[in-house]
Amino acid sequence: MAYDRYVAICDPLRHSIILKNSTVAKISLAVLLRGAILSLPFPLLARQWPYCRTNIVPEPYCSHIVVVSLACTDIRVSSYYGLVVIFCVMGPDAIFIALSYTQILRTIFHLPTKDSRLKTFGTCGSHICAIxxxxxxxxxxxxxxRFGQNVPRHFQVLISNLCALMPPMLNPIIYGARTKQIRDRLLRLFTQKGS
Known part of the structure; x- marks a missing residue:
């Protein structure tokens, strides 16, 4: 999305030429391969550990670290690999997003009118909030x-549920708040109830 925003704002007349279906397919394939290659060792690592405790996962979904924490041996290798994957995925993503938004901001500040700057900045702002x-x-x-051994389990489960639910719940709010019709309708809804 950051690359799409970059092309749409920095080179809008060539958007359809730069982001052809074949280019989008190549980017999608690269992201899919990166995810598959980095995720493949997770089940292999989880399979090698001896499990002597309960097989009930105390979380609403089975993340790798939650499953291997049920093992009755030292799981540092799995934990370290999970951290490496996080930084190998989020690190380059953050760098590319920061680079694209640096270029976008430079372009925004060179737009001729204040209205066009505000509109473009609003579009990018909602994308940054979603990210x-x-x-x-x-x-x-x-x-x-990984590091919250002193955090009570029920709090970890609550946080996991919130973190799994918040991004999908916030996306419609983030993107919908920009739409004038939705804003007007919500404003009418709240002002009628208050009267």
Missing amino acids: LAFYISMLFISFTN
């Missing part, structure tokens, strides 16, 4: 499961 909602929640879940 932050996803990445921050994923980092929080990952670090809490």
Whole structure:
């Protein structure tokens, strides 16, 4: 999305030429391969550990670190690999997003009118909010499961549920708040109830 925003704002007349179906397919394939290659060792690592405790996962979904934490041996290899994957995925993503938004901001500040700058900045602002909602929640879940031994289990489960639900719940709000019709309708709804 950051690349799409970059092309749409920095080179709008060539958007359809730059982001052809074949280009989008190549980017999608690269992302899919990166995910598959980095995720493949997770089940292999989880399979090698001896499990002598309960087989009930105390979380609403089976993340790798939650499953291997049920093992009755040292799981540092799995934990370290999980951290490496997080930084190999989120690190380059953050760098590319920051680079594209640096270029976008430079372009925004060179737009001729204040209205066009505000409109473009609003579009990018909602995208940045959606990205932050996803990445921050994923980092929080990952670090809490690895380093939160003193955090009560029920709090970890609550945080995991919130982090799994918040990004999808926030996306319609983030993108919908920009739409004038939705804003007007919500404003009417709240002002009628208050009267």
